[in-house]
Amino acid sequence: MTVAGPLAHAGHGAAGPAWFPLFPVALLAVGYVLAAVRDPRGWDHRRTASWLVGCALLAVAVGPPAQLADDPRGHVAQHLLLGMLAPLGLVLAAPVTLLLRVAPPPVRRAVGRLLRARPLHLLAHPVTAALLTTGGLALVLLTPLYAEAERQPVLHHAVHLHYLAAGYLFAWSLAGPDPAPRRPGLAVRTGALLGAAAGHAVLAKYLYAKAESLPPGLTDRDPEAFRSAAQLMYYGGDLAELLLAAALFATWYHSRRPRPSPSPPPSPAPSPLIKKFASPEGDSLTQTS
Amino acid sequence: MVDSSLPRAPTADVRSSTLVGVLIGIAIMAAVDEIVFHQLLAWHHFYDRSTPSVALLSDGLLHAAEVTALVGGFFWFADLRRRSALSSRLAWGGFLLGAGGFQLFDGVVDHKVLRLHQIRYGVHLLPYDVLWIASGAVLLLAGVVVLWWARSRRPGAGPR
Numbered sequence: 001m002t003v004a005g006p007l008a009h010a011g012h013g014a015a016g017p018a019w020f021p022l023f024p025v026a027l028l029a030v031g032y033v034l035a036a037v038r039d040p041r042g043w044d045h046r047r048t049a050s051w052l053v054g055c056a057l058l059a060v061a062v063g064p065p066a067q068l069a070d071d072p073r074g075h076v077a078q079h080l081l082l083g084m085l086a087p088l089g090l091v092l093a094a095p096v097t098l099l100l101r102v103a104p105p106p107v108r109r110a111v112g113r114l115l116r117a118r119p120l121h122l123l124a125h126p127v128t129a130a131l132l133t134t135g136g137l138a139l140v141l142l143t144p145l146y147a148e149a150e151r152q153p154v155l156h157h158a159v160h161l162h163y164l165a166a167g168y169l170f171a172w173s174l175a176g177p178d179p180a181p182r183r184p185g186l187a188v189r190t191g192a193l194l195g196a197a198a199g200h201a202v203l204a205k206y207l208y209a210k211a212e213s214l215p216p217g218l219t220d221r222d223p224e225a226f227r228s229a230a231q232l233m234y235y236g237g238d239l240a241e242l243l244l245a246a247a248l249f250a251t252w253y254h255s256r257r258p259r260p261s262p263s264p265p266p267s268p269a270p271s272p273l274i275k276k277f278a279s280p281e282g283d284s285l286t287q288t289s
Numbered sequence: 290m291v292d293s294s295l296p297r298a299p300t301a302d303v304r305s306s307t308l309v310g311v312l313i314g315i316a317i318m319a320a321v322d323e324i325v326f327h328q329l330l331a332w333h334h335f336y337d338r339s340t341p342s343v344a345l346l347s348d349g350l351l352h353a354a355e356v357t358a359l360v361g362g363f364f365w366f367a368d369l370r371r372r373s374a375l376s377s378r379l380a381w382g383g384f385l386l387g388a389g390g391f392q393l394f395d396g397v398v399d400h401k402v403l404r405l406h407q408i409r410y411g412v413h414l415l416p417y418d419v420l421w422i423a424s425g426a427v428l429l430l431a432g433v434v435v436l437w438w439a440r441s442r443r444p445g446a447g448p449r
Contacts, residue, residue: 190361193357194350194357197353198349198350198353200349201349201353202349238352241357245360248361249361249364249365253367253368
């Protein structure tokens, strides 16, 4: 670690670049808030809060303090924040719904088309997403990829971006309030959560047991640090799983809420997709299926 | 987990009330085993290095399942309550049945038949085994009794 460390941080160690990753995060936060203010029907403040919490976690994960921690524990903490906790906050903020509300019609149509695209359904299937997130993590930690990312800043950032994207996809496929046509039912989603969580726990224990040799390819290692990193990964993964499960079942609970049948038409079924998403039902955008 | 075609009647949903109790019972007992015996008392370790990888995998699955079942069980419970379809007597019976069933299964199959791990190492095991298995059996029997009692007095008793 001590040998690989300074090399890895040569790229973003000099003056300015350490702050650079914070710009896209700030852009995300400001963009969302501006859109929320523009929403003609009033946007739920809880969603805005959720988005800002997600952005704050992202900022902690990529900001200057995180880059000081040149330590496997730092890597695990970044992985937990980027790949598990921040995505949940972002997903629960329903950014796509917000976009559909405030964007001009051509953009809405494009988003609607994208949401109905077959490849997206395949990619956003809970099982695919689980493989991408837990499988991707295993790929990084069980192959020389980790050691390589310590040396090459570009790869380092690419790994982090993958954590974030895969984590977002997974949280969205399980519990996202955003419209998700053809999303599988509760049983499949619960199964994917179980598989991903079990895989994460097994991976953490495996890394703990083999701290002398994993991740491979490091020139200098401190097994004790890797052991405590694995422990952090295990318990942090638990917390993330708990939150994800709560979000998943809360979505289900919400969807089964008994509704007053007569007054508002419960679902404008024959209308086109976009109209449905932009319907004045407000909170019922959390509907699944 | 639950079919949405259930009638939304004000009477108790017998099957769901029992099953939700069983689910929460299993999850709580698994959590108690995991948290108290594995993590707090450390009678087995964070990771027992002599355990084969199959046991490692099963441990991860058990842990994930326990957390998921706990959260899902309580949301299911809340949904039944909201629809006034919960019989708390049946749920309690199911809870005892699930908790005792898990404890008994763990004590007999995991510890004795498959010999995945023992309750404790380096001590005389018999009193631990007897206490573990007997407590499971007592819980299981209590669950059966409560369920039988709840079912027998259900007609006319209304939802409780």
